[in-house]
Amino acid sequence: MAQNYWLQPEQPAPLPKVNTPIRQVLEQPLEQLRRQHQLILNAVGEGIYGLDLDGYVTFVNPAAAAMINWPMEDLIGKSMHTVMHHSHVDGSHYPREACPIYAAFQDGSIRRITHEVFWRKDGTSFPVEYISTPMHDEAGQLIGAVVTFRDITQRRWAEDVLQRTNEELEQKVQKRTAKLRQANEQLRELSDMRSRFVSMVCHEFRNPLNNIILSVSSLNRYDSQLQPAEKADYLLNIQANVDRMTAMIDDILVIGKIEAKVLDIHPTQFELVAFCRHLIDEPEYQRPQRPVEFACRSRQIMANLDQQLLRSILSNLLSNAIRYTPDENPIHIKLAKRQNQIILQVQDQGIGICPADRRDLFEPFHRGRNVSNIPGTGLGLSIVKQFVDLLHGTIEFSSQLGTGTTFIVRLPLTYLAI
Structure with a gap:
């Protein structure tokens, strides 16, 4: 021995x-x-x-x-x-x-x-x-x-094999998507969305999943050595990443309903000024240093629109403005009525939009090059654009990098099915 x-x-x-x-x-x-x-x-x-x-x-x-x-x-x-x-x-x-x-x-x-x-x-x-x-x-x-x-040679080898397998799987998915586009031109737009969806899943889902796996591995490996506060931090990290993936899935389901044309529109009559004020007062839109500023020259504006769709349009634009704007910079929401149209304007003094990103800004899963590590799915503006189209409206924007962005939405006062 x-x-x-x-x-x-x-x-x-x-x-x-x-x-x-x-x-x-x-x-x-x-x-x-x-x-x-x-x-x-x-x-x-x-x-x-x-x-x-x-x-x-x-x-x-x-x-x-x-x-x-x-x-x-x-x-x-x-x-x-x-x-x-x-x-x-x-x-x-x-x-x-x-x-x-x-x-x-x-x-x-x-x-x-x-x-x-x-x-x-x-x-x-x-x-x-x-x-x-x-x-x-x-x-x-x-x-x-x-x-x-x-x-840990064997473990590293297994990790390398898994990575190569994932890469081969991604290549197979891309090739399959290309064949589907060639086989049926009528499914081109759907195939494009599937391709972008695969890319988004591989990229956006991989980060939270990796974070969850790392947290679980650390809890298992060092359970007896971690303090209760450290364990709580790992659990909070797992919960945050689960919430992030849940939000992405919800947005994907909305996109799916729009593409499948099964999203019903239910117009009702309501007052727009109070609607906007109530939305801004909700807790998730509160800013500790500079509250969101709302302005409208009219005391009341009656409209006949789908409140859920309008709420999603305004909340997505407002959430983006808050997410990409420093807390000390102002955010303005303006509402106006002109003839038979309403005009909603959301203006921030945030990071702005790169010129190279503007062409694909409303495409699903597209995110700006300058967003850094700010969380987001790349689905919000796509949902806004498609909801505006469903309500027979228009959306446009102007932006200067490092200075801010302004989105302008024009909608008919009364929704008319076509």
């Missing part, structure tokens, strides 16, 4: 001469304990080694030595950083002072790393995840560190 190598501690002072049976009774538990520790280290499948305060190896188990192809006896007393952690994955020099393992010597902290490599004696490397844990003596003094690591 492979032996575990330890630095020999300083020999204790000889015991007083006592009866031999008594010395055996005193020494037997200590020897058994050493033997048990040695058997445990030899049996563990993960690599384990210890370092003193100078970074030299004090003990190493067979699994660690086997993974880096070094004899155990040759590792004792060597700098483990020089032996197997001397370079990054690209071969560039890895300074010892930048190594997370040695942070345990500086601040006594535990470091968990999942994205580095260790090097074998033959010059080849393998991906690892490792934990560096500070080691203290009975008096609480820092005396070194214990490092536990594992070879």
Whole structure:
């Protein structure tokens, strides 16, 4: 059986001469304990080694030595950083002072790393995840560190296979979509939407799903080490990502009803000024620094329209204005009546729209190039445009990058089915 190598501690002072049976009774538990520790280290499948305060190896188990192809006896007393952690994955020099393992010597902290490599004696490397844990003596003094690591080559291989499979699947979906467009020109618009839908699902759904998977993995892996507040943060992150995907699905269902021409229109008579004021007063449209400003020269404007569609038009435009406008900048909503039309204007002083995005602004799943990490599905303005069309109205906009955007919606006062 492979032996575990330890630095020999300083020999204790000889015991007083006592009866031999008594010395055996005193020494037997200590020897058994050493033997048990040695058997445990030899049996563990993960690599384990210890370092003193100078970074030299004090003990190493067979699994660690086997993974880096070094004899155990040759590792004792060597700098483990020089032996197997001397370079990054690209071969560039890895300074010892930048190594997370040695942070345990500086601040006594535990470091968990999942994205580095260790090097074998033959010059080849393998991906690892490792934990560096500070080691203290009975008096609480820092005396070194214990490092536990594992070879994650198989896991990385599986991740690469999964990624390639996803890419191949996406290519198959795109090819299938192209064949459908060629087979039937009458389904061209539907095929385009399906293609964009696939792209949106791959991109917009992948981020929240990855966040959820990462949170669940962290909860499973470090459950016993996480504080209650940290667990709560992971759960809140999962809930936020679920809500984000639910909102996307709701918008997709609305688009589907419009495309299938099964969205019913129910016009009713109502007063527009009060309608707009009530919408702006709802909690989700409250701004702490600059409340949304509403203006209308008329005290009352009666209209005969579908309130749900009009509400969706105004709420989407207002939500976008709030989302892309700094809290300290103003947002204005103006309502006017001209002959048999109503004119709704939503004006902000936000980030503006890039010229390259304006042609496709009302296309489903399209998002501006300058939105950065501001959340959104790219469906809101598409829904607005199609609802305006259903009500036989028009929508136009003007925008200046970095200055703001103004949307103008014109609708007939009375909806007439065609």
